Amino acid sequence: MQLYFHPSNASMAPHLLLQDIGAPFELKFVDRDRGEHQSPEYLRLNPNGRIPVLVDGDLVLYEAAAICLYLADKFPDARLAPPAGTPQRARLYQWMFWLSNTLQAMLMHWFYPERMVDSGDAAAASQVRAQAEEHIAVMLQRLDEQVAASGGPWLLGADYGAADAYALMLCRWTRHFDRPARDYPHLGPYLQRLLERPAVQRMFEAEGLQAPLV
Numbered sequence: 001m002q003l004y005f006h007p008s009n010a011s012m013a014p015h016l017l018l019q020d021i022g023a024p025f026e027l028k029f030v031d032r033d034r035g036e037h038q039s040p041e042y043l044r045l046n047p048n049g050r051i052p053v054l055v056d057g058d059l060v061l062y063e064a065a066a067i068c069l070y071l072a073d074k075f076p077d078a079r080l081a082p083p084a085g086t087p088q089r090a091r092l093y094q095w096m097f098w099l100s101n102t103l104q105a106m107l108m109h110w111f112y113p114e115r116m117v118d119s120g121d122a123a124a125a126s127q128v129r130a131q132a133e134e135h136i137a138v139m140l141q142r143l144d145e146q147v148a149a150s151g152g153p154w155l156l157g158a159d160y161g162a163a164d165a166y167a168l169m170l171c172r173w174t175r176h177f178d179r180p181a182r183d184y185p186h187l188g189p190y191l192q193r194l195l196e197r198p199a200v201q202r203m204f205e206a207e208g209l210q211a212p213l214v
Contacts, residue, residue, distance in 0.1 A: 001025040003067075004045065004053040006032050007207040010064040010104075011052030012169040015207070017071045017162060019199040021078045027206065064169075065100040068162045080161045091156055095146070095163045103139045103170050106132055111173075133177060140174065143167065144184040153193055160197070168194045168214070175212045182214050 003018060005011035005027055018025045030036050030051050038049045045053045046062040053060060054067045056074075061067055072081035082088035109116060113128035143155075152158035155167050171181035171191055181187045191214045194200055204213055 002028050002055040004028045004030050004042070004051060004055075005207070006030050006037075006051050007209055008172065009051045010169070012172070012203070012207070013064050013162075013165040014052055014054060014067040014071065016165040016168065016199060016203045017068055017078075017080060019202045019206075020080060020165070021071060021075045023075060063100075065096050065166065068166060069096065072162045079159065080165075082156075082159070082161075088156070092161065092163055095155060096166060099163065099166045099170060103136070103143070106135050106139065107170060107173050110136060136174065136177070137179060140171075140179075140181050140184055140187065143171075143181070144186045147186040147190045153190070155190075164194060168200065172214050175214055180214070182212075 001018070001023070003011060003014055003025060005015055006029070009032070015027070030042065032051070036042055037051055042053075043049055045055070045060055048062065050062065052064055052067060053062045054070070055061075056070075061070060069081070072078070073084075081092055109132035110129050113125040113132065116128045117124035147155060150157045154160045155163045168191065171187060174180040175182070182191055195213060
């Protein structure tokens, strides 16, 4: 397997799961600063020009949440997802889609507010970013409440899994906010538990990331 990645991008969650699984894989660095994600070669893998892409034999798969769910299914012994057809599996789907479609989507408005306004309108872009941060704060509070209510140390309860990898990635992205995820009463200890996992530490080391990690 090959994972096309850029440090601290949406490739982080799939990368973490690969570290958890322990099966052989290769990291393929995509240099965003040089526009490699828009190169003809990369666009043949992902016509959207987004990171990540997973190549597994003849399968070429993009969208980080889809890659995470695929890996969880391909390697059931890693126990990264509850059995299919169970209520617990349904909760995993709910939270994976909430994380990717709700929280991640709003984070994109914070990181790239200029995409939502006329070219060169810095004041409007600033307003988009401010509004996005307000919405993200509400979403982080919801995530904090879920950790508190889960009945276990992880997002969905007693068992660590794919949703935790995704939540770690998105919470990291808030590390420079006025109120980052680590400052919430339940998310803070939850993130510290994640940082203690050996697979998480291997992932950060492999991507060359420095403090603050979350």
